Amino acid sequence: MAHATLKTIAEYTGLSVTTVSRALKDGDDVKAPTKEKVKKAAQELGYAPNLSGLSLRTGLNYSVCAILPTVKDGDVTGDIGTLQLISGLTAAFDNTAYHLTVLPLKEGEDPLIPVKFAVESNLAGGIIFNLTRTNDERVTYLNEKKVPFVTFGQTEMSVDHAYVDVDNYDIGYRAASHLFSLGCKRIALLSSQLIYTYAWHKYYGVKRASMEYGVPFDKERDIIIDSAIKDYRKFIRQLYSGDNAPDGLICGSEISAIGVMSGLQDAGRHPGEDVKLICVETSDLSSLFTPPIPGLRQDFYSVGNVLARYIIKLIEGGNPAELKYIEKATLYEH
Amino acid sequence: MAHATLKTIAEYTGLSVTTVSRALKDGDDVKAPTKEKVKKAAQELGYAPNLSGLSLRTGLNYSVCAILPTVKDGDVTGDIGTLQLISGLTAAFDNTAYHLTVLPLKEGEDPLIPVKFAVESNLAGGIIFNLTRTNDERVTYLNEKKVPFVTFGQTEMSVDHAYVDVDNYDIGYRAASHLFSLGCKRIALLSSQLIYTYAWHKYYGVKRASMEYGVPFDKERDIIIDSAIKDYRKFIRQLYSGDNAPDGLICGSEISAIGVMSGLQDAGRHPGEDVKLICVETSDLSSLFTPPIPGLRQDFYSVGNVLARYIIKLIEGGNPAELKYIEKATLYEH
DNA sequence: TAGAATATTTATATCGTTACGATTTTTCGC
């Protein structure tokens, strides 16, 4: 049999569609016994509201669109953490009417494109995206269109939007402090381009630590931008085959740390000994390295969870200015 | 201004809603110049069809629901490959009316639950799930409900359903052959429980190789079930601290391979030398190990892509019996 | 118990889209 609708229940109970509709949502204009009768019938007939009908009539949209940066080849750098993020997102939607739809941001694509697409095709009641930039046109766009959105990552804009972020300033500071306290005299930061807010924040944290410890850190010289590097192993091997290489490295992820470690070993160095390492991570993978290296762990499950709860609040009329959350990372010294 | 609808375009062009509707989908009952006029207007007004209205009227549902096994803690084993899969899925939906929604399968949860939920709440026009079992009740259920679905992984059931799979029999065979040809006299297979079809297939491949090479392989003794192992490193260390340990290992993923390698090194062994390794992988991570280990690479992007194309065909009336695809893995000897 | 006030239920219109049948306009034969 086809799907049960309000009409089915109405015929089944001998009531009108309107009454059935109100009974099911506990409207206070329906007599208690009627409500019970309707609910029982709904149960028996396996009724579930048709989202298209509901959405069309009310304008509500229980779809939340997460825009994920995707990869085409076997590139794995961005991979780790994604499932945790999705897990956190979907977990928060559990037992709500909301659900998650995913739109890809393809490599090299203008990040505004999928956002525009989601809005124009009315795909979602709210939008979540990451890799925010200090000045992010997606924020401007969505703010203007009055579409609820939460970002994973902060901006430096005057617009007061909802966001969830990891404390990258703190991460940079603690990572650098860790290396300096081990005696490093010259460290390098493996980083994304500084157009991304998180990369910028992390740099600032490192910079502060460098000043506190009196060890110079130069933005131009000591940041290694990862977008230019295809093969970490080869890059690090070459870097360390010459003199004057850093004696401490902050890796952007546990994956890049694997490349770094192999490159160091190729060059005859001893990771963790003559070159100190620390990585920003989302898993316990670094505890499995030989030797294990310390990591600043970000909890992407938690981030996803808060993102989802925030977008629901926003869709239901919440105030963006009150929906801001910054999470600290945890240091694991394996 | 609110969203442009067919009505907006109709008023703008002075035509009727019906004509506009047909003009936009290139119906052959509309004069060419009219079509152009309508399309131009749609462009200018930024028209995008309202999916709720469309779905309500046609009964079509352009949502495809992928059910993903999720994780709660920092467990990373299942993580790698997920983004590639999603990337492949969404890429195939690009420039179609379809889009991807994600439902979680929580750890330890009955896998039928999210499937039932998706069907009962009418969340999707089609469903995709993985980790198929030899006898899978989700297949029975969806077949009975007549909801289009494609599985990532085969079953051993009489039901003729659409699937995409990696050739795990071939993977097992080639992985084991690789180890045997290097002279291994006793190998172990790190595997999921054999309730999963893919694990079963892989075992069968290994078994065949063992018979061809005349090296015994015992299902009970030589398969190491990973679900029981919390810490690979510790487990392998202990295994190799005694005698009589395997001289060859087939790792289920590059992630478990990292744990295996560290455990071997802890135990004073030399991975790749006194213990040969090979891993089933979805990335080039194993090329970054010290030493690099060979890997049988599965292309999850491609799998996702075919899954998506198949589910579209099914939703549009295709025959499940004709939608079967098995992809070979590629051996990388780094 | 009549009349008013309240409680409960129902009919109608609408969201955006498309299928169907009806209507208008154009083309064509002679």
Place this chain on the structure above:
DNA sequence: GCGAAAAATCGTAACGATATAAATATTCTA
């Protein structure tokens, strides 16, 4: 240039849900 056939366009109804206003049933007051 007239009527018929063909082409193009239009009006209405329907998908499933809810908001609003209208209608009916019940309770209460005096």
